[in-house]
Amino acid sequence: MDSRFYSIPEALRLLFGSDMLREVPSLRTKANSFLRNGLLTFKEDLIVHKKSKFIPETELDTLFNAMLLSSIFTDSKEVKAIFCEPEKRAQCAEVVKAMFTRQHSLAGIALSSSKTTTFVTCLEGDFDLRANRLPNPFKTLPQATLGSNGSLLRVLLAQxxxxxxxxxxxxxxxxxxxxxxxxxxxxxxxxxxxxxxxxxxxxxxxxxxxxxxxxxxxxxxx
Incomplete structure (x- = not known):
């Protein structure tokens, strides 16, 4: 059976709720960066003389995990490296572990305590980032609070x-x-x-x- 395809706005609404794009329009820009750097596969269709990009349903887990990781690491190349390079993934897992275990507050962003440990464990282990979704440790995506120019890691260090x-x-x-x-x-x-x-x-x-x-x-x- 053919896979269903989604535009980036459709995919983000499905993954994070219908209000998220309105609250954080920069999410679309970030998601599109994963099309440009090759993390996500896509097809192009010509719609009203304009090429539009669509990702298959099989890429939704990859997009979800990339958006979660980009709330901590803003560089799209770094996020892609977490998927592709075991050494880079291990290094970033150490950073995330340090953030979640040594900080009493994450820049005012509420955490789901039952998922933070699992989130770190998944990054440290052999969890397939392309086939399954990471547990979301954030009750609200940090991008909604930090805006397009900040990352949770950068804000925590600065504070x-x-x-x-x-x-x-x-x-x-x-x-x-x-x-x-x-x-x-x-x-x-x-x-x-x-x-x-x-x-x-x-x-x-x-x-x-x-x-x-x-x-x-x-x-x-x-």
């Missing part, structure tokens, strides 16, 4: 009056200050939970930046 060492490093990482983040994390015990994974991610960012600089220097010398 912290006194940052713990790992919070300070995460702040530097999110701001692209990788050398400063590297200097800070080098002072921590590599055996502490999440330190080795975050250090590897910071080192990777610095290496990628150095490769770009080397390429630019080479091109300038031509």
């Amino acid at each position: 912290a009056a006194v940052l713990e060492p790992m919070d300070s490093i995460l702040m530097k990482y999110l701001d692209g200050e990788w050398l400063e983040a590297q200097a800070l994390i080098s002072q921590l015990d590599i055996n502490l939970a999440g330190v080795a994974e975050l250090k590897a991610e910071i080192d990777k960012k610095i290496h990628e930046a150095e490769e770009v600089d080397d390429l630019l220097d080479f091109m300038r010398g031509l």
Whole structure:
């Protein structure tokens, strides 16, 4: 039997309720970013001289999970990497675990306590992000409170009056200050939970930046 297809607005209304798009129109932009980066498969139909994109019903779970993860990690490329790269998924699971276990309040956003632990467990394990929906730990999607330019992780770090060492490093990482983040994390015990994974991610960012600089220097010398 052929799969049913949905436009992005139809899919979002089905997954998150009829009022969500009206309250958070930027959800459509975020969802469309997963079409552009290849996380979601789709077909195009010509409707009134305009091409419109539709996702099959089999992609609804992927879209649901991507939208949940994007409330924490705003970069669509990072969200796609969680689906495709086990190492990246493990690193992000450590971040989420730290958020849910070390914070008493998540930027004023109510949590479903029975689902937060399961959410983390699913990310840490071999839960199929394309075939099943993550438990939603949020009673209201954070995007409805934070708007299009914020992420739960970024807001939590910014709101912290006194940052713990790992919070300070995460702040530097999110701001692209990788050398400063590297200097800070080098002072921590590599055996502490999440330190080795975050250090590897910071080192990777610095290496990628150095490769770009080397390429630019080479091109300038031509």
